Amino acid sequence: MSRLAGHPFSRRTALRGGVAAAGALTLPTLAACSSGPKDAGGTTVTLGSNFSDALPKKALADAGTGFEKKSGKTLKINTIEHTTFQEQINQYLKGSPDDVFSWFAGYRMQFFAKQGLATDVSDVWKEIGGGYTDAFKKASTGEDGKQYFVPYYLYPWAVFYRPSVWKEKGYTVPKTWDEYRTLAAKMKTDGLTPIAFAAKEGWPAMGTFDYINMRLNGYDFHVSLMAGKESWEDKKVKAVFDNWASILPHTQAGALGLTWQEGAQALQKKQAGMHVLGLFVGNQFSDEERKDLDFFAFPELDPANGQKAVEAPIDGWMITKKAKNVAGAKELLKYFATPEAQGAYLGSDPNNVATHKGADTSTYTPLQKKAVELISGAQNISQFMDRDTRPDFATTVMIPSLQEFLKNPKDVDSICKNIESQKKNIFKD
Template sequence: MAQHLPISRRHVLLGAAAFGVPAVLTGCGSDAPGPASGDGGPGTVTIGSNASDEIPKKTLETVVGGFTQATTKINTVDHNTFQENINRYLRGTPEDVFTWFAGYRMQFFAEQGLAVDISDVWREIGGDYTQAFKDQSTGTDGKQYFVPFTYYPWAVFYRKSLWQEKGYEPPATLDELTALARKMRADGLTPIAFADKDGWPAMGTFDILNMRMNGYDFHVSLMGGKESWTDPRVRQVFDTWRGLMEFHQPAALGRTWQEAGQSLAQKKTGMYLLGMFVAQQFPEADRDDLDFFTFPEINPTYGTDAIDAPIDGYMISAKARNVDGAKALLKHFAQASSQNVATKLDPGMLAASSKADTSGYSALQKRGAELVSQATHIAQFLDRDTRPDFASTVMIPSLQSFVGDPDEIDSLLTSIEKQKANIFR
């Protein structure tokens, strides 16, 4: 499950400066040149990618284009499809390298024998990462299975020019947030942009409310199946969330996160709780107008000490046909120069390598790195901090059910707990 990253504020600043079909993930492929030729031949390294949005897709293609030790072939699949089918994909005919997530989600597949031990790779690249990043790349057996590439914090984003015009100030408490939302509504704005068509965005709202109200340790324990979903503390989270629903963008189940992000960019909504990748939905000319604040305090016992800051990276599938080439590619991803390319092309990402050049970071990226450095506890995100099957088959439909009908809390939590008991045996 998620780990408490042992990161001091300075440590993270130095360390910095979100799914296939049963057999083969079908998507749009692209090739990057190299000295070898052929499709899937001995000189080719294949990559299964969930980077389906325009900016992440271009970023991966550009970074992989700088890899000269072998020909590469990228199989890009819709992000959500990739995530929801990853288990069957890895047991079918996966590519050599695949995009994935740090922490619990990496450990789960390592324990299943579906990933290659890359401890030898880490002996070469380890000096480029803080211990915290290595911890998040390490399986329960003490071996490494993951190479961190980029990460991003979740926060509440807004347009500075709109807030200056209206005289809004970042709230420090839930009461202040509610008062701000009422003022925005009176000003003709939809206070909080919100979307959950894809199932996962609402997880971020649950995460932050649970960590703010009940603390990081309880949240991690709940994600690990060790707490009851019918616990009064969990019910209070949903009750608090229900109280905020009147300020959320309506009809969220029919809206993608991209569309909600565009509403923020167009100044139709006042703020948006999401990952820093929301910057991808802003025209380049408007990105300097994007800022954020960490979700405000609810319970003084925990303050604002915890955030979600997911780490994205790469693993090698156990069925890889070109393990040597795959390891060479992972070393390429670990290079600071590769991550510098990524953070320059993608305004919503931060480099995981401690040797990356952060001097070219935008003001938003610098603020993002600072936010992570100040957090005492860092979670990886709900669907990364728990079992994949629990996240996809229980939590996605459950949270969508809540978003659709926030008044049915007790029966919903009873259902989640019953299903959890069957999965976490």
């Protein structure tokens, strides 16, 4: 068993100094920001960032200031709204991208590496590898055996709640699916929205599907399904949707019109009793409110699978193939791979867990420490649907399909048939 930040491990304001950021730009505008002569002087490094919420945006600026002081270079951060960045990343990378861009480990990293849109950073790993576990290196490695990614932080998905609300109402943490549904029904009679939920961007709904699938059918089946090797018309998949449909009457009304931030705010305002989301849900809480935030593992559906799998995406950095300052970009990645840089970031955004083995965990909040325990105790770690499968399949097929299910939960057969048809066409490449 390998280690993560000192624990066992088996798997989101204004900027100061020279760190500049644009507003919520479209990617074509972003691409225009990085035009200029190849490796112009090597004194400036540009970074395309999806850290668009106020807290992570400031945290990245803090870390960037540290890089500037240490390297003597200027870091220009170009910030794009998170979902827009994901949806338009392909055209961004094929256009005139920045030197470095924020991205995700695993399948999604491998996809762009295979497309020839990322720079090999195996030489960087020769210097930083000692600070990472084999699990992280594997998550950063392309199909060709080379590294293209440097992990920065990760965060588990779980069921979040406000302990003060639960204490007042006398609720206890459910372990099984039946207990979870029973609790949701009780919350509804108590005047709460049982389960906060937002699906305007589509991707937040993926977390619920992933967990039900892993709890019901097991991690191996889930990974195989994401890889296009299983049929979406399989009765196992339909059972996932049927179980999900059973809790939809207890989820937040109007979810298809709500952003993830609005869903999280329902929990923050104590209007909702529970919320399935990543640790970044804390971005919507003040420092004081975050003391009244806790989580539990997604409930068990089949005792054979228990709660063994945890969804814990890894975020980090890649260098674009068209980078103008490759040397400076690699210097930035080496800096981001230090306990110093990860600590600087987490000092402002305590809603994630560092990836470096030497990261200082003494200042972790109780929530961060519990997150490490959850990840450490997992037998299997998934990266999240839109990272464990092809990005085109996730964006063009699964997002609209999950949204269609939320509109018409009784139309599972038709939805699964449509997904399977599109999957065959996409995965034949």
